[in-house]
Every structure is written in C-alpha cells, then in structure tokens.
Amino acid sequence: MQHYIDEFSVADIRYTLSEVWRILSKRRWYFVFPCCVVTTIAAICSLWVPRSFTSTTVIKREHDPVLASMMGRSWTEPYGEISRRMASDLADQQMISNVLDRLNLPEDAQPLDGGVLGPADAAARAELTRQVAQGISISSVEASPNRDVVAISLALPNPGIGTEILRAVRDEYVRHAEQRTVEVLRSVQQFFQSETERCRGELVALRRRLVEFETKYPGIDPEAADPSQSERAALLVERLEIERKREDLQDQVRRQNDYLAAARESSGPEAFTSSELEGEPNPRFVELKAEIERIYREIADNKMLRLMTDEHPVIRRLRGTLAVRQAELETTPATVYEDGAALPAEGLMTAADKAERQIEGLKAKLLAVGARGAEVGRRLAELDRQRVLNSEHREEYLKMRQSADRVRGELDTWQANIGPIDHILAVEARDRGIHFATVQDVVTSQKPTSPKAWMTLLICLAIGACTGALAILLAELMDGSFRSIKHLRGSLGIPVIESVDEILTQPAKRQMIWRRLVLVPSAAAALLAFMVAAGAMAYLSLEKPEGYQYLKSSPSRMYRYVFEGS
DSSP states (O other), X not given: OOOOTTSOOTTTGGGXXXXXXXXXXXXXXXXXXXXXXXXXXXXHHHTTSOOBEEEEEEEEEEEOHHHHHHBTTBOOHHHHHHHHTHHHHHTOHHHHHHHHHHHTOSTTOOBOTTSOBOHHHHHHHHHHHHHHHHHEEEEEEEEETTEEEEEEXXXXXXXXXXXXXXXXXXXXXXXXHHHHHHHHHHHHHHHHHHXXXXXXXXXXXXXXXXXHHHHHSTTOOTTSOOHHHXXXXXXXXXXXXXXXXXXXXXXXXXXXXXXXXXXXXXXXXXXXXXXXXXXXXXXXXXXXXXXXHHHHHHHHHHHHTSOOOTTSHXXXXXXXHHXXXXXXXXXXXXXXXXXXXXXXXXXXXXXXXXXXXXXXXXHHHHHHHHHHHHHHHHHHHHXXXXXXXXXXHHHHHHHHHHHHHHHHHHHHHHHHHHHHHXXXXXXXXXXXXXXXXXXXXXXXXXXXXXXXXXXXXXXXXXXXXXXHHHHHHHHHHXXXXXXXXXXXXXXXXXXXXXXXXXXXXXXXXXXXXHIIIIIHHHHHHHXXXXXXXXHHHHHHHHHOHHXXXXXXXXXXXXXXXXXXXX
C-alpha cells in the first residue's frame, strides 16, 4: 500500500487551521451542550460554597502627652512590642474562648452542671474559636510614632454573630493590652533588678579576691606603685654602706692588732686614770636611737595613711628590724672615750689593755654590722622571692581585674535601665501612658466578601469551556470514519476517481432538517437559559443576598427578575 507524504493523514489533519475550523464547525454542538450543562451545574453548586461575611471596626491607639514627651528618654520598648504583637494577641484562642464563653456562643450551647460544656457543645465552641482566630485580620490606616489608627476585620460564615464577637474581642484586647503593658514593665524591672544584684555579688567577690592578692603579693598590680622598689633601693644602698663599714672596721682591727703587738713589746705599761680620759657620746648609740625612732614613725604612717594591719608584710618586716635595733642598742655603750673603748672598772689600764679593749669594741661592731648585713641580705632575698611570686600570679590577677571591669560595666548597664522603667511605671500608674479609642464601631457587610461574584462566574465558565473542549477532543479521537477524499487517499494509498454525496430520502432529509434547525437549537437555547438563570442566581447570592432570598422563595418572581428586570 502506497502512502503520499504530501497528503494529509489522520495524524496531520488536526494541526492545520482549516481542519481545526472544520472540526469546530462540524462538532459545535459537542462543545455547546457539555459546556452549558457543566456550567449550569457548577453555578448551582456554587450556591452551596461557604460564604464569608466581614465585620470591621477602627480603633485609635495614641500615647498620652506625658508619655509622648518621654519617648526617647525612657525605656518604651513594651509599647512597640504590644504594637507588633497586636495581630497575634487579637487571634489568641484563649482570649477568644473567654469572649465566647461570656457571650454564651454558640447560641445553642447548653452548659452542664458546674458550667462545663458537653462534648458536642465544647467541640462547637472550639470550632467557632478556630474560625474567629483565623478570620481576624488587621490593617494600618494611619501610623506615626505617637499615634496609630488600625482597622480590625473579622470574617465569619454567620453574619449575625460577627458584630457582637468583634466588639467583644476588641474591648477584651484593649483591656488586655493595658494590663500587658504594666506586666511587661514589671517583669523587665524584676529581671533588671535580679541581674543587678547578681552582678553586684560577683563584683564584691572579685574585689575581695583582688584585695587578698594585693595583700598576699604586694606590688602585683602593675598600675600601682610597687612599695618594695623603694625599700629594695634603700636596702641596696644600706648593704653598700655596711660593706664599707665592714672594711673600715677590719682596717681598724688590723691597726689595733699592730698597735697591741707594739705595746706588748714596749718596756713599761702606760697607765691612765679615769680623770685623764675625756669621754664623748657613742655615735652608734645615737644612730641606733634615731633609727628606732624613724622605724616607729614609719609603722605609724603605714597604719594611719595606708591602712596596713599588723599582719601586713611591710609592718612585720619593720617590727623585725625594730627588734634587732633595740637588742643592739642595749649592748651599745652610750659614751666612749677618745680611744674608742670604755673605761675599765678599776679606773686604770695599760696601753695593751687599751688596745685590747679597742679591739674588742671593734669586733663587737663587726658582729653588729655583719648581723645587719645578713638581715639586709635576707630581706633582699625575700623581696626577690616576692617579685617572682608576683610575676607567677600576675596573669591570674590581671584576668580577675578584667573580669571585675566587665562585671562593673554590665552592672552599670543593668542599673541604667531601672530608673527609666520606674518613670514609665509611674506614668502608667496615673493613666498617662497609652490610650485606646473607637474611631468606627463594628460594621458588618450585608453581602459576602468571599467568594467574589465575578471570580465565581469566571471559574464556572472556565470549567464548562474545558469540558466542551474535552468533549470535542474525545469525539474526534473516537471517530474512525473517513471525513474527506484526501483523508481516504492518504490512509489507503489508492487513487479516488470520483465521489458521490450521501443520498438522502425525503423522510431522512426532513428529519435532518428538523434536527438541525429546530430540535438541537431549541435544546441549546434551553440549556443556555438554564445556564444564565443559574449564573444569575449565583451572582445574586453573592452580590445581593436579599434579592436572592426574595427570588428563591418564588420561581415566578425569579423569572420576572431575570428576564423582565422587575
């Protein structure tokens, strides 16, 4: 069998404009009848689509002049928080449930003994609560820093209870918002106070530890003057002076030993009487007394000016030095003679005795100087150990200082917020905070706000048109007959010499004319009338519910209203 590619086949015929127009013309009733039927059914079904009626009220929320004058100078965050939470607070199901309970809604709800609803009534109350929570919405009409005008809307299927519910919810929200402002302020104030006490306790503990470190490790604070530096410098100078004195005394002892050896080799003893010896004050005795007085003064100054206790390392060191000086003072004669030795008890001495006595005095001084030098060395070693300990614990001390500074800054931050909150609470206590007023009372629309009439009609028409197009497509696909010579020649691959039209008898022709000119158009007109009537009823039920109820009660009224306009 031969096929011609240039001829139209069954698959190709549907993609040409002429063939599409032929199909639409031939099968127009396949589109009209399903479209009218489905559109009519959809319009009738739309009458049972749930309607939503909207109730609207407008409220004004403005700051009192006293509060407005404090804006920017006091903590007013609760007012902004309440403004941001208005939508969620209005849709709070607990508040809505309380409102419905006070209004005794739903109307047929009958509480049992004790005021508790039965299972069915509780379920109805919960469903109504959910509808109210989902149907509430707000929109801003006017907004400024100190004044807001807000429209509150409530969409419910039952317009009879929308006004009452919205009014009660609005009043309940206003009362709740005023209480919530004070609650938020007091809650935040308590939080700030607790944080202030916590920071103050931490700061006291840190300061106590810092004082313990400063007492235990003097000079550990790098920002304060190290008291051991001056003491160390004085001890170093004193050690140099002690070394010089030790060398001088050692030289004097050598000279006195040489003199003693020379005196023992001389022929006769040289005697002196006490009357021949002229005494003078002992310089060491005077020096010890002056040093003891200086130590007493230094101890008194440290206690009074620097508030040091007897357990302070500096006080303890000064007292140790004082004890050594007092012991040395007790063994030091107040008066010496010109040779530096004390007069013997018998009042007479030889040159050798004089030299020996001077040597003994010099050795006693050497012992005292050595003891002082050892004490100075021990004190310097103690200061060095103290410096090592300070360096080992300085990092820990500095960390505590940083923690104390951080806690002090946090404490100042918390304390800075308490005062402004007290001011706002005082304003609220005198009802000079935020005020609510009703700009427009609750108004409920008489026609449904959802669904929209024209959108519903367009959807019904779209469903009918899609159904008609689908009917044409199915009829064309299921038709297996040859519809043209080209179709036949292209499908069978044989030439067509001649074609003969359908031969109709007179009865068949009259039947065809009756069907095409009377029956089918009449049926189509009836379906179109039903479709228009159903669409008009759907439109009236959405745009004019009163007229719809009026026409619904009388079919004759419906006919006159739709077709005669009366």
